[in-house]
Structures are given as C-alpha cells and as structure tokens.
Amino acid sequence: MEVEFKALLDDLDLLEKSLFDPAPIHKLRSHVENLAALSKCNPHRRSKVKELSSEVVDSNPYSRLMALQRMGIVENYERIREFSVAIVGIGGVGSVAAEMLTRCGIGRLLLYDYDTVELANMNRLFFRPDQVGMTKTDAAVQTLAEINPDVVLESFTMNITTVQGFETFTKSLTNKSFCPSKEGSGVDLVLSCVDNYEARMAVNQACNELRQTWMESGVSEDAVSGHIQLLVPGETACFACAPPLVVASGIDERTLKREGVCAASLPTTMGVVAGLLVQNSLKFLLNFGEVSPYLGYNSLKDFFPTMQMRPNPQCSNVACLERQKEYVLAKPARDAAAKAKMEADASTAIDEGPLHDDNEWNISVVDDENEKDTTKAASSSDTLPEGLTRELPVADEYEKEIAIGSGEAEEDDLEDLKKQLEALNAA
C-alpha cells in the first residue's frame, strides 16, 4: 500500500500547483498522510523491554511468567533471555514450538525451513491464509516479531540435507555472537521438528559432531500419535542408534510424500506434541521438574509411554561412537564430581544446623535427592494464598498412590529390542 499512498500524494502535489487556492489540498494531504501512517505502524505494537518485570499489571507481558519464580517452580526465570534455541522445520510442530518459546521470552531463536506456506497447511496452528506463498521462515519471522519484539530471530531459508545447507547449518549453530562467553556451541538446544528421515539424520549428524544436546519430535502419518525424545550425544541413543520402525525402500521419501499419498494431520496432535516438546525444553533450560528422555502420545487411548534408550555400541554413526567413548572416559570425573557435590550438600546441611531447637512434633528430615525437583514443586502447592482453605487431602498425595500402582517409565533395553529384531529376521 506504500506505493499507492505515494502515487496519491504525487497527484495531490500536481493538483495543488494547478489551483488558485491550495487550502483544500492541504487538508486532503494531511488526511492522506494520516492514513498512510495508520496503515504502516501499528499503534498497539509494544516496544522492547530492558528487564523482565514481575509487576502484576495488565500491561506487563511477563507477569504470568515471572510468577513461576514466586510460586517456587523456577528459581530464576530471567535466565530464559540468555538462551538460544534452534528449530529445524517450521511446520505443524516447529511453528507452534517457535511461538511458545517466543511468548516465553526466549533470548534467540534460529529457524530453518525451505518450504512455502500453502492453504493445505491451514489445518494446523500458526500460519494464516494471508501468508500463503511466503516462505515459512519469512511468515514465521513476521508473526513472531509482532508477538514479542524482545526475541532475537534469525531465519535460514534452506534445506539442511544438501551439502551446502548442512555446512551453513553447522556453522550457524556454532556462531557465538549472541553470547560470546558460552561454553560449547553457540546454541543451548536444537529442536528437530522435521517430517522426514533424511532431515532427522542431518540434525543427528550435526549434533553428534558438535556435542550438541537436541530434542527430536514426530507425529505419525495417521495424525493420531506422536513423540518427543531427548538426545545427548554419547549419553543417550542417537537417532542412528535405533533404526526407525518404517523406512522407505527404493523410492525417495519425498516423492512418497508429495505424489498422491497425503499424510493426515490434526492441529490437536501437533499442538500437544509441540507443547510437550517446549515444556521439556523449558525444564531442561530452566532446570525444573524432570526432563523426559522419551515421551510418546497415543491420542486414541490417551496413553503416554515413556522409556530410556542407551546408545548402541554398534551404531553406524562414527561421531556417535566417538561421543560414546568420551562419555565412558569421563565417567570417573563425573563420579568424583557427584560425590563431591553430595559431600558438600551434606556438610552444608550440618553447618546450617536445625532451624528450630525444639522439635515438638518429632519431625525428621528424609534425604530424597533424586526427587528433589518434583518434591520442591509439590511442597509449593501445599502453601495456599490467604483466604483459601483446603477441603480434601492434597492432590499430590493422591497422585503418588496412583503412580506407585502404575509402574510408569520402565527402562527399555536396546539389547532386548535388538534380540527381538534378530529373532524376527531369522524367522
């Protein structure tokens, strides 16, 4: 519209010169200039903030996030501004993950995609019909910058599975200009939200090479299940350690996806998977709750399987094998550090002494180091604000009972799976 306004103002200039009394033109011009300004800048678009405020006023976009500190969930929420997260694939899961992190006030987001927005994407959240034809990265930057101007957005419109794309990808991950003092690579977490095997293998390769922790996500072709998974090179299974259940044989996977075979998708499943993915990311970055190594979502039965996968000593990925070796070599140092921390914690506890000298109710303290984070959260819900009374036993107590009965989070052994696979192949 800028061009049209310019033409209109030029016409007014011409008209003014041809008139005896230019007064009505002046009035017209001020009208037009006013309109041009209105069409350009949005009066409600908020300006950047210097610090995250915890003030409880309607005009503070961070009040409900900073409340996480006051409620004892997160120790230091403001740290979120120091973190860089890379999101590969800005589709049904990646775009929603990007929006969630943007609204949470993440420091920097790196976005990778080569695709354009189509009407066929409108059954998932985030992109709007007026963005059809734009690249997904451009459309995402447009929307995200408007939502939260405090987030540094960097977008890469390219395919990471090409030789040049892969090089740009790894280079961008190691760029430390946002936080020069950072140890390791330049980003804190990579989120893989791609829809194909090839791209997952590219992310896996880059992260194994860079010792970069990442999380993988996926949604099934029938739209009704999905998963998220944490991958720490050397420590957990990498994407190449456990072969996927289904692989393309002979045909290019992209051909399979594009030509006639149209995968189903739902905004619900993708929204849930994005939510679980970013929640796990927040727990990982801000150090609260328990970070899930793997979490599945079967929407037909509302079943959420969890498991842990150890790295495969016969993994086909060379960088993974190197990371595994490093992890084993670093074990004595890790054990020593853990022991030192335990001793330090214990001595601090002794130094501090009991808070009260008398112990009328005979209360004793039980050490439950492993459940530290969740216990902290549970105890926070025990304290009610003034004016509230509790009518039933605390929910956490009830949940604990169920949890004991259900035996969740059983660890799965890759060796067992491999044996099953071999037995099947032999049959």
Added chain:
Amino acid sequence: MEVEFKALLDDLDLLEKSLFDPAPIHKLRSHVENLAALSKCNPHRRSKVKELSSEVVDSNPYSRLMALQRMGIVENYERIREFSVAIVGIGGVGSVAAEMLTRCGIGRLLLYDYDTVELANMNRLFFRPDQVGMTKTDAAVQTLAEINPDVVLESFTMNITTVQGFETFTKSLTNKSFCPSKEGSGVDLVLSCVDNYEARMAVNQACNELRQTWMESGVSEDAVSGHIQLLVPGETACFACAPPLVVASGIDERTLKREGVCAASLPTTMGVVAGLLVQNSLKFLLNFGEVSPYLGYNSLKDFFPTMQMRPNPQCSNVACLERQKEYVLAKPARDAAAKAKMEADASTAIDEGPLHDDNEWNISVVDDENEKDTTKAASSSDTLPEGLTRELPVADEYEKEIAIGSGEAEEDDLEDLKKQLEALNAA
C-alpha cells in the same frame, strides 16, 4: 481506517463541486477508492467452500483432514460441518481450543467471554499485541474468521454468572436455527475453559438443566499441571458432585485473582490442555478412539492420570439428582438396546458368511466389541503404503505389553473419597 477513507472521499466531493475542471478529482477518487478496497479485503483470504474436498493439492485446506478417512481413523470426517460447539471462556485454553476447532472445519462455534485482551495475556498462544484493548470475543472472531471462513461464528460478550447472562447463555445453547433437525439442545458439546469456580458452577447448572454433555478443563495456578473431564448429566459426576479441593472462603474469588496475587501461566501447559480437550471433543463428535472421562497432565513428571467419577447420590445440585434418576430409570431400555445391537451384529456376521470359502491359513474371527474403535485404528497402521517395509514388530504390539503392565485408568469410587474426607473432618 474505514472512517478516515470515508472522510477523505467526502472532502474530495466538496472539492469537486468547487472546481471548474473535475477531471483531476476523478483520478484522485479512483486512487482513494482503490486504497480503501486494499485496506479492507485481503487478496489471499480464501473464499468459502461448498464441500470438503479430499483432493491432494496444496490449495485444498481440508486435504490433510479428509486423509483421516482414507487412513481409517475417522469413518466420515465431513460430518464435522454439522456440529455446533460452545466454548465458555476465551482465555489461554479456550482461545486455542477455538482455533483448533476452526482449523478442523467445525460447523459452528459459540464463544462466550466478557474480558478484554491485555499485554499480560501475551505469554499464552492466540491473541496478538495489536488486539490489546479489544474484547476477547471480538479479537477471536477477527482471527478465526480470517483463518477459516467456512465456520459459523457467534460471539457473546457477557458474563454467564449474572442472572441475565445465564439466561442468555442457556437460550443460546438451545437455539436450533443452525441445525433444526437436531435432537436435544442446539449444540453438540459445551467446552468450559473458564478460570474460576463460579463460572464452572454456572456451566454445570446450565448443562444439568439442558441434559447437555460438556467437557471441563483447568490449569493449576502454578502453571505446571492441568486436566480435562467429560461430564454427561446423570451418567457421570457433575461439577457439584465432587467438591473442588480448594475453595475461596469469605473473599470473592475474583478479588483474590486480581489484587496482587498473580497466577502463573505457560503457553505450553495451556496448549497441551487445549490440545487434549479438542482431541477428546473430536473423538466424541466423530466417533473414533476412546473418549477419556478424565485426563490429568502433571508436566513436572510428565504423568497423565486417568479416572472415572460416578455421580454423587447426595449431590447438592437438584438438576443433577433429576438426571441421575432419569439415567437409572432408562437402564432397562439401554440394556435392551445394547442386547438388540449385539444380536443384530451377530446375525449380520452369520448372514454375511465367510468372505473366502477356503481358509488356507486357518484364520478365525474373535469378537472384541469393546475394543472396536482402537482395534480399527491399530489395524489401520498395519497396512503400509506402497514402497514401505516394516523393520521391527508393529508399535501397537509393543504398547499393548506396556499397557497390560501399567494398569492405567483405574476407576475411582466417590464413596471411598467421601469416606476419606469424613475421616479427615472427624480427626
């Protein structure tokens, strides 16, 4: 901007009358009219569709949803256009639920809220900073109409807990103009996405009175857990059957929320709860998978408790007691209908006879009526598109094993809870 363009055109009219040669004004007017049109209509905004197409082209906004039929998940996806869903509370959960249903192509959405959009809401999905100051209903209609013009949107900017608001609410639920042939009330489902006890009790009262099935949702004040619940008047516990764990004593709950005590919230938790809520709604409306009677989400441990709650025979809600009586009285008819259906299914099976006369592999059919829906879905994932091979045993088989071990979805007896409560009160 519409007002400003009108003023500009009026000024041009005046100027035209005062000039000898009106030609330059004609040119100006056409410029301005062009701009006014540009500012109003979005060139990419898509037009309404007559029928949901399953054609696999980038320009079809329903291709990925209609694929649910081809993949055997949903028998008739197009039925979604016949359904009306009412959403009470267009906040962090309700707005996302509305967007998901809109993108799924729901027939009609009724939206209820009296609040306005604030910058303090920007840490949740959906609303944009440029909508600050608008009512949530107006802002929602603006965004949703742009996303999917096929959905009929009706908004009610009012508080359903006032006497007049409650009356308008129940009246709007019984309005059958959208689908005159519908049995029962005018809507198929009510979703409660409110943030306070009073509003939940109002939804509960209306639904008990109207025999209206509804789903309740909630997110904890510390932002890290939430739940959804299905309520069928007379059949399941109503909201008044089980007292909430925490209630305001003496003070007005709204005062408690507004003054200084700011609840925490996260786009992740609210997005997950909205996703689970709409997924359960789709399963309920389109008849696939298992509709969950209750599903909790504890994000710190990624724990998802399920349970069933029977109605309380001593419920304080008179309409609930009436529905309970009706439900008991209708039991013989329900049993007879179920028996007739079973017999009909059995006789159809006999009438049809075996599909193949020879049975080389000795395959026999096992009746598993109860698991019909999930079995259907599981078997659909057994068939792979051409070009794909399976490398490991089917995921469903693996999940079945875990499911047997975990003993999920244990039914909870309200009587037991009541006894616990009485024991606590007596102590």
